Amino acid sequence: MTATGANPDGEAQVPGRPTVRFLLAHPAHFIALGCGSGLSPVAPGTVGTLWAWLAFLVLQAWLPPALLGWVVLATVPLAWWAATVTARHLRVLDPGAIVVDEVVAFWAVLWVLLPAGWGTQLAAFALFRVLDGAKPGPVGWADRRFHGGGWRGGWGIVFDDLVAAFCTLLLLALWRLFT
Numbered sequence: 001m002t003a004t005g006a007n008p009d010g011e012a013q014v015p016g017r018p019t020v021r022f023l024l025a026h027p028a029h030f031i032a033l034g035c036g037s038g039l040s041p042v043a044p045g046t047v048g049t050l051w052a053w054l055a056f057l058v059l060q061a062w063l064p065p066a067l068l069g070w071v072v073l074a075t076v077p078l079a080w081w082a083a084t085v086t087a088r089h090l091r092v093l094d095p096g097a098i099v100v101d102e103v104v105a106f107w108a109v110l111w112v113l114l115p116a117g118w119g120t121q122l123a124a125f126a127l128f129r130v131l132d133g134a135k136p137g138p139v140g141w142a143d144r145r146f147h148g149g150g151w152r153g154g155w156g157i158v159f160d161d162l163v164a165a166f167c168t169l170l171l172l173a174l175w176r177l178f179t
Contacts, residue, residue, distance in 0.1 A: 017041075018090060018097050028085035031078060034099035046129055048099025052106040053125060065114050072107045076158065079104045084154025093149060094157050102132065105161035109168050124168055131164040139164045 023033050030036075037051035038044045059068055079100040086098055109124050110116070116124070135143050142163040146156025 018095070022089075026085065026089065028082040029089065031082035032086035032098045032100045034103055038097040038099040044096050044099055045102050045132060048102040049106050049125065049129060049132075051099070052103040053110070053121070055103070056107050056110045060110075060114075065111070068114075069111055072104065072111050075100075075104045075107065076162075079158050080151075080154050083157040084151050087153060087157065088149070093147065093153055098157055101158045101161040104158065105132075105165035108162065109165045112169055113172070120172070124172060127171060128164060128168045131167050132161055135160065135164075137167075139167060 018029070018033060018039065020036070020039065023029050023036055023039060033039060034048040034051050037048045040047035059071065063071065082100050083098050087093060087095055090097075106125070106128055109128055110121065113120060113124060131139050139160055143156065143160040146152055146159050148156065
């Protein structure tokens with residue numbers, strides 16, 4: 001931010017919640033705010049995860065599973081960059097409006113579960129949201145480990161959701177093993 005209260009891109013400082021104008025002011029904002037899903041006034045992380053689910057279903061209809069896996073993998077560094085830039089512009093370490101972390105993590109869950117029926121996808125959605133929101137055990141560790149500003153903080157925004165995705169998949173695998 002400059003001394004005048006504008007960020008390096010010349011836009012005015014955004015107090016509180018980001019707006020549609022903020023969303024459209026920089027490509028990183030558009031990506032980090034989940035194409036606008038992070039602007040939801042209620043439960044932006046859940047709305048972002050729902051958007052991720054819908055977007056994955058659309059991508060799944062157009063791309064073979066192997067290529068879809070490469071898309072999911074490519075979104076990780078893109079999410080890291082977008083989260084870093086957007087958090088810096090918002091002047092908040094981990095803004096709730098940034099939902100690209102939910103998007104990339106839930107895409108990873110859905111990709112690993114391919115092919116999965118609606119019931120399994122719904123269970124994965126619910127479990128992922130609980131783990132991401134409550135941050136138990138390893139998810140909480142990941143959230144604290146990389147908390148901060150700059151590139152480290154941007155990675156932290158994404159990393160705890162990737163750990164929540166891994167834990168979601170682990171719990172679903174254990175459930176299938178013992179049922």
